[in-house]
Amino acid sequence: MTYNDKGKGMTSRSGIYRRSIPLRAMILGGAMAALSLVGIADTARADSAPAAGAVAMRRLTQEQYRQIITDVFGSTVSLGGRFEPDVRDAGLLAVGAGQVSVTAAGLEQYDNMARSIAAQVVDEKHRALLVPCKPASDTAADDACAKQFLSKVGRLLYRRPLTDRELASQVAAANASATKVKNFYSGLGLSLAGLLEAPQFLFRQEAVEPDPDHAGWYRLTAYSKASRLSFFLWNAAPDPELLTAAEKGDLNTSSGLKKQVDRMLASPRVETGVRAFFSDMLAFDGFNTLAKDTTLYPKFTSNVLSDSQEQTLRTIVDHLLVQTGDYRDLFTTHKTFLTPLLASIYRVQATFPEGVLAPWVPFEFPADVPQAGILTEASFVGLHSQPGRSSATVRGKALREVMLCQKVPDPPGNVNFNLVQDTTNPNFKTARQRLKAHATEATCVGCHKLMDPVGLALENFDTIGGYRSMENGAAIDASGELDGLKFNDVVGLGKAVHDNPATSNCIVNRLYEFAAGHKPNKSESEWMKSDLQKNFEASGYKFPDLLRNIASSDVFYRALPPQTGAIDTPSPSKLASEH
């Protein structure tokens, strides 16, 4: 079933499930709740069916929007607007992106950005480079040139070729406007702005089709496969080569898919994808609102804020992609990267190149200092702290939920935090002493047992990541226990996290959820356990192998049987018939 192009009804088209409504109508009509998730229920899957997940309609994240504009129009085109905040669900913004709509205010921002971008693309500075043809006259409509430009750009923005009807509509709009204002480029810009405001651009609409090789099974259409693959590995829309592979049907063959996966994994752009995943998993969006008491911590500047995130991302990229190291070693490694400001935070001497504005240098902490692993970096201990003090509880909760994928219940509403928050009480000088007194309340004990033994191991780091051995004149005891494994200090905690099976299983699950954009259903969970986790272990916990395994798997592109109201983007075969 499909809505027709005017959104006034539904028509049936064989094997293709599609919905197309103007974005403004979707929002103003209050229809987003129905659209935010496609109407595909995993409960409909028969027991004998293969592992397969739901498809989703996901709003582009801020980074994805920026990346697409940069890829299509270049880095000199600025956005000129602000984004609505992304929403985190199941630990990931990538999953939350399937739960969000666009508010009226958000639509206004999208409109501002679309007009701003379009105006820049067709201005005198950019048009010679970005518009592949010259109109017969700058002051009149030019059907052929408008068609050439809009078909080329539309393919990249919609992540598929425009249908004949879509293209004709956009060209007609450009021509009408150009005729009215007597300016070809103004008309072209208007149509381009329309493309940039369209739900087909702003939302990643995944479409499914029957799998011709397995009766009763469904899979993503080739263009949806291309999008899912590209956003997974590059956090970007498919490039022309991948779109061409989709168009030719290559992505529906093992060899064709392998060729594209190999190409994309070999590209430097995979770093962008890895950074996007870990920024999401580590909840770095929290830095947007992170504040510290700068009276107590005057070192905490905005540059420290950004450097902290970058330090961890550089550490991860180098360890996982460059060194192809064991993922679990991220929790024990002494190797990292520093800027002068971070070296100041950690109070270490590092040699930086002269004359470089913001130098980064590789750095290795000595073996017997406590800075070991990403848990001890400012991005973790700083992000999961209070503005003026550390927080063993917040850090413990974050470690459990972010690194081990374990859920810690929220505190009850009537908890009295006074004892924990008063760092000046002479009877409770350290966080351990304060939490011990606090956790005597029966309603608190259970959760604090989960959080505090791991969080207290990070107490040697203050709220911005600086090392300390004392708190209020009392020595800090950083011993603790994680799921039965006891340790004496934060280095021991890192080893405990390294050796905990939940650590490697968590990264597998999170990565798949990031890639697929939804929480896995039972069949997917079983597949992850029997396939992804097992292979990850067999590979020596090599992250690139995990990326490849997901990107190459059938399950990643398989879909549950569609139900009424499912969304469709045209398949190559259908597009061919329309053209």
Added chain:
Amino acid sequence: MLKQTSLSVGQARIMRRLRSKAALGCMGLAALASFAVPLSSASAGETRGYVVSWFHRASYSQDGDCPAGLNPNADVMVRNILKNIGKTPDEVDALMVGFPNNPGIRPLIVNRGRINGQQVNIYQNPASEPDPMVHTVKGHFAYGFNLDGKVKADDFVDPETNEAGVDNQLYRALGCFHTERAMPPERPSYPAIQWDMTRDQMPAWVIRIDGVEANADGSIKDGDATVDIHRATGPVIRNVSGEPQSDMTFNVDSDLRSQNTVNGKIHNGVFTSERFVFNMVDDPFAVPEYHIMDAKLRLTIKRDGTVTGILGGYQPWMPLYVSYGLPGSTNEVNLSVDAPGIYYALKKMADAYPDKTGQNTAISCAFVIEGIPAFVVKPQEPSKTASAESAPDAVRVH
């Protein structure tokens, strides 16, 4: 991909120390502070590094130390200047409308000098007007050292050490200007402004103390030590408070004009140097270059990880005048300094190194110097720092 890196050898050493129960039991906050101090290896004791966070003329202003009164503020001073160059009271009143932004005033102030009846720039020719006889300090206390070994009737007493016979004629010459007056830890306004304006451009000054040995309680053992004061290759970075950020790494500039090394002794946590010549390049806006002869330095190594002290000696007075004269009328109008008045005061009060005419070319002085923890790397040191001998936790090269 990783390349050679430096490391905090001192930090590793202190970490090991902190792990001993005995140390943990008695070090307290002092130990925490000492850990915060960046350290590197030294043959005897440790090396502690600092970046200079405040260096300027040492003031110790007390009520009554200017019995003739303080020198007037800019508006009164400019009125006097206009009167002295022949303006009538009505003309002076008219010129002073909108002071200090009246554009008609500046040319008159700048060109108030007279040589053979011709107008000349007063800042380039400070002796082209009669000595305005600025008020000077007659007080009892001033920071510094007894440089000449004599205790004269008008010598000062150092308020910190109670040393008598302190020679600090620079403070005597300047200490009655409003903008030079302060009681520590307050900073006098003019030097504070000058310091603040030059921080972001001027390469930082750095200090290293070699031979520091700490007791278990964080106090410093008595003994020999060596202090280096150098200019770094880059400026300080400011923290959120606008003050220099601590624990930053600085590379020493190899410029021979800014290399100072002096031996001395630590007693009760205070380093006192032998005599030496202190030469440092400063900022052209302040003092282009210091050249303090017969210098002495005392530095208190504080438990909070900082150092504070006094550097005294004989400094050629002309470069000091340049500090006032170079900015011209801006200094006079905005900071209430009388440039030719200071010229005459410095010249009259200079007390050492006479030239052939008998005019002393240098003036006794004292500067306050403060430092916060930093890593100081000399040009030849990176390989030494990473060597197995000096760094048992030696960094690995990837």
